[in-house]
Amino acid sequence: DTHKETRSFQTEVSQLLHLMINALYSNKEIFLRELISNASDACDKLRFEALSDDALMEGEGELQIQVAYDKEARTVTIRDNGIGMSRDDVIENIGTIARSGTREFLGQLTGDQQKDAHLIGQFGVGFYSAFIVADRVTLTTRRAGMGAEHGVRWSSDGTGEFTVETVERPERGTEVVLHLKEGEDEFLDDWRLRHIITRYSDHIPLPIRMPKRDDEGNATEEWETVNRASALWTRPKGEISDEEYQAFYKHVAHDFEEPLAWTHNRVEGRHEYTSLLYIPKRAPFDLWDRDRRHGIKLYVQRVFIMDDAEQLMPAYLRFVRGVVDSNDLPLNISREILQNNRIIDGIRSGSVKKVLGLLEDMAKNEPEKYQTFWDAFGRVLKEGPAEDYANREQIARLLRFASTHTGEATQNVSLADYVARMKEGQDTIYYITADNHTAALHSPHLEVFRKRGIEVLLLSDRVDEWLVAHLTEFEGKALKSVAKGDLDLGETETEEEKKAQQEAEEQVKELLPRIQEALGERVQEVRFSHRLTDSPACIVLSENEMALYMQQLLKQAGQ
Ligand code: ADP
Ligand code: MG
Numbered sequence: 001d002t003h004k005e006t007r008s009f010q011t012e013v014s015q016l017l018h019l020m021i022n023a024l025y026s027n028k029e030i031f032l033r034e035l036i037s038n039a040s041d042a043c044d045k046l047r048f049e050a051l052s053d054d055a056l057m058e059g060e061g062e063l064q065i066q067v068a069y070d071k072e073a074r075t076v077t078i079r080d081n082g083i084g085m086s087r088d089d090v091i092e093n094i095g096t097i098a099r100s101g102t103r104e105f106l107g108q109l110t111g112d113q114q115k116d117a118h119l120i121g122q123f124g125v126g127f128y129s130a131f132i133v134a135d136r137v138t139l140t141t142r143r144a145g146m147g148a149e150h151g152v153r154w155s156s157d158g159t160g161e162f163t164v165e166t167v168e169r170p171e172r173g174t175e176v177v178l179h180l181k182e183g184e185d186e187f188l189d190d191w192r193l194r195h196i197i198t199r200y201s202d203h204i205p206l207p208i209r210m211p212k213r214d215d216e217g218n219a220t221e222e223w224e225t226v227n228r229a230s231a232l233w234t235r236p237k238g239e240i241s242d243e244e245y246q247a248f249y250k251h252v253a254h255d256f257e258e259p260l261a262w263t264h265n266r267v268e269g270r271h272e273y274t275s276l277l278y279i280p281k282r283a284p285f286d287l288w289d290r291d292r293r294h295g296i297k298l299y300v301q302r303v304f305i306m307d308d309a310e311q312l313m314p315a316y317l318r319f320v321r322g323v324v325d326s327n328d329l330p331l332n333i334s335r336e337i338l339q340n341n342r343i344i345d346g347i348r349s350g351s352v353k354k355v356l357g358l359l360e361d362m363a364k365n366e367p368e369k370y371q372t373f374w375d376a377f378g379r380v381l382k383e384g385p386a387e388d389y390a391n392r393e394q395i396a397r398l399l400r401f402a403s404t405h406t407g408e409a410t411q412n413v414s415l416a417d418y419v420a421r422m423k424e425g426q427d428t429i430y431y432i433t434a435d436n437h438t439a440a441l442h443s444p445h446l447e448v449f450r451k452r453g454i455e456v457l458l459l460s461d462r463v464d465e466w467l468v469a470h471l472t473e474f475e476g477k478a479l480k481s482v483a484k485g486d487l488d489l490g491e492t493e494t495e496e497e498k499k500a501q502q503e504a505e506e507q508v509k510e511l512l513p514r515i516q517e518a519l520g521e522r523v524q525e526v527r528f529s530h531r532l533t534d535s536p537a538c539i540v541l542s543e544n545e546m547a548l549y550m551q552q553l554l555k556q557a558g559q
Contacts, residue, residue: 003087004165010096012106013128014160019109020125021132021158023116028184030256031129032067032193033200035078035176037251038127039065040204042082042174044304046144049083051303051331056083056144058172065208066223067197069188074180076134076187081173084143087152087164094127094139094154095162101285121256123285131158133187134178140167141174190217194226203232203248205302231302233276233323237264249278252297253321257281260373262322263358271346277322277355283376284319296351299325300333311338312348316383316395317355319376324351349390356394363398363414371412374400378411382463386470396474399467402437402458404446409437413457415474421455422477429479431457433464444535445482456482484541504528 009017024030043063050056066079085093105123109116130137138155142148151169156162186192190213197208208227211219232240232248249259259278266274277296295318298309302325313320328343338344363370374381384395396415403413405421418429430449434440440458449456459468472479505528516526529540 002165002167004163006161006163007091007095008161009156012097012102013095015106016097016120016123016125017128017131017158019106019111019116020120020128023109023113023120024125024129024132026113027117028132029187029196030200031132031134031178032076032078032187032196033250034126034129036065036067036197036201036204036208037254039078039080039082039174040201040206040251042080042084043206044082046081046083046173048304048306049144053145058144060172063206065204065206067193067208067210067226068219069190069193071188074185074188076178076180076193077175078178079173079175081171082144084146084173085141085152086143086146086150087166089143090139090141090152090154090164105285118257122282124254124256126254128158130176130178133180133184134158135181136179138177138179139174140169140177142169142172144172197226200247200250202227203244203251205229205231231299231325233264233274233325234302240264245276248276249321252323253278253280253295255280255284255321259321260369261358261362263354265354267350271343271350272327273347273350274325275322275347275351275354277320277351277358279355279358279373279377280319280321281372281376295319295321297323298338299323300329300331301325301327303331305329305331305333306335309338311341311344312351313355314348314352314384314387316380316387317352319380320355352388352391356391356398359398360394371400371410374411379461379463382461382467386466392471393474396471399471401431402440402460404441404449404456404458407441418455418457419475419477423452423454426454427477429457429474429477430454430482431459431468431479432482433459433468436460443483444538447535449482481541 008014043065046056047063060081063081067077068079069076105119108119136155136157138153140151140153142151148168148170149166151167152164153167154162154164180187190210194210197210201208204227207225207229209223210226212222212224214220232244245262245264246258249262250256253259258281260281262276262278264274264276296309296312297307298305298312309324310318312324324347326343326347329341333341359370359373362373378400381395381398384398385392388395399415400411401413401415401418402409402411403418405413405417415429422429432440432443432445434443437458437460440460446456459465468479468481508528512526512528516523519526529538
């Protein structure tokens with residue numbers, strides 16, 4: 001009994017497949033990169049699981065990936081002897097997209113190929129990219145450690161349905177056969193396939209093999225390795241080209257785009273490890289999703305240990321992608337052990353320094369690139385001062401804000417820029433928080449600052465209240481809300497202004513108690529203010545009170 005069944009793709013998969021095939025067509029050769037990337041991941045997983053259960057290797061220890069084609073049958077085959085999949089694995093992994101934000105993502109697709117290609121790239125297509133060039137894909141697999149009778153065959157033409165059945169499969173691992181569409185015969189070519197492999201997959205640390213050809217160009221029984229097959233991060237920096245770094249990034253980050261920057265370091269001394277860390281160009285779709293994957297792959301002595309090692313990066317740097325390879329950790333390390341591990345802590349703080357240093361260099365030397373970074377990830381980095389007290393000064397130098405200096409919504413003013421423009425006698429960095437940029441820019445609290453020519457930072461991201469609660473000074477200058485407590489602009493006031501203020505205060509002396517009486521319990525105090533120039537009155541919070549915006553947020557959250 002093979003339990004052959006036909007199932008429908010999750011609606012989202014069908015939609016994605018349809019759109020993807022058109023949008024990515026001009027880049028169709030990437031299907032091979034994606035399938036090799038999966039094969040490599042599968043071998044990594046097997047090697048890791050076999051650390052605690054040697055039997056999974058089934059006596060066949062050499063992990064490899066094979067690529068072959070058949071001109072007659074018009075197929076291209078990608079085969080690995082990695083971890084494989086059970087029937088449930090297949091149904092779950094290939095046929096559904098279990099990612100939050102999928103619907104929003106699909107809603108953003110426009111039919112404009114170039115725009116969509118970017119979006120789809122950000123989302124990641126992986127296995128489904130096979131359907132760019134194939135009109136039928138058959139995947140046959142067996143999970144390592146299960147009997148030959150637990151093989152599974154999955155097949156689909158990519159239009160809406162797939163079949164799964166149980167088959168006999170003595171070999172462990174996965175084989176993907178692409179039945180090429182009419183007109184895609186260019187991939188039935190030895191040279192073409194080798195070229196794609198060396199271009200996109202040279203860095204894969206396992207041998208990728210193709211049949212050896214004889215002098216007439218006919219395939220022999222022998223296989224030969226096509227790629228360099230050494231882990232990229234273990235090679236000396238000077239020998240790695242930008243293209244190689246970029247290709248490796250796409251594999252580890254499951255991203256289609258080039259990274260913005262990277263830092264590659266071999267650390268020796270008390271702890272020995274290598275890190276290769278990347279800053280992506282764009283925020284992934286699920287940047288704000290709490291359950292999303294983290295970005296760092298952990299290796300121990302070249303052996304893959306785990307994806308998403310969240311202990312290796314603090315949450316405010318969760319956009320960083322890459323690998324860390326330690327020489328000191330035990331091979332049998334578990335997530336639990338990672339929790340409170342001195343070696344991990346050391347690697348983490350070293351890696352944080354590298355990333356912050358990379359960003360600082362970028363901010364200094366490539367401000368436009370830094371702006372791209374900031375626009376994508378600034379709101380995440382703003383969590384830094386609260387989370388990472390030790391590095392808060394360095395993080396503070398990396399922050400960018402909108403400000404009354406330009407009045408524009410772009411966040412491109414650093415605290416150092418602000419300090420450099422401070423008025424004589426001014427010793428405070430002023431900011432205002434509001435729930436959007438326009439509200440901040442038009443707040444009556446700004447009137448007196450405008451009149452005095454004092455710059456005010458305009459904060460309107462959700463995280464900003466949290467940020468300023470933890471970042472109270474910068475280079476000895478206090479950060480202060482223009483909407484809180486007493487405003488002492490005395491140091492920037494002229495004698496004339498002071499006199500005018502006193503006269504005005506004298507005039508309204510009678511009025512204040514009457515307003516106070518009328519408002520009663522609703523206010524704490526009614527007082528004369530130096531804040532306003534045009535508006536007659538405004539609401540001010542006492543120093544310790546939460547900003548109005550924060551209060552509204554909590555109210556919305558039902559607190
Ligand atoms: P991603 O690689 O980003 O997870 P893919 O669409 O490329 O997304 O693959 C989906 C899932 O299918 C993988 O996460 C993996 O669980 C499974 N998979 C794909 N190819 C293989 C393979 N060759 N061996 C084992 N599992 C695989
Ligand atoms: Mg993949």
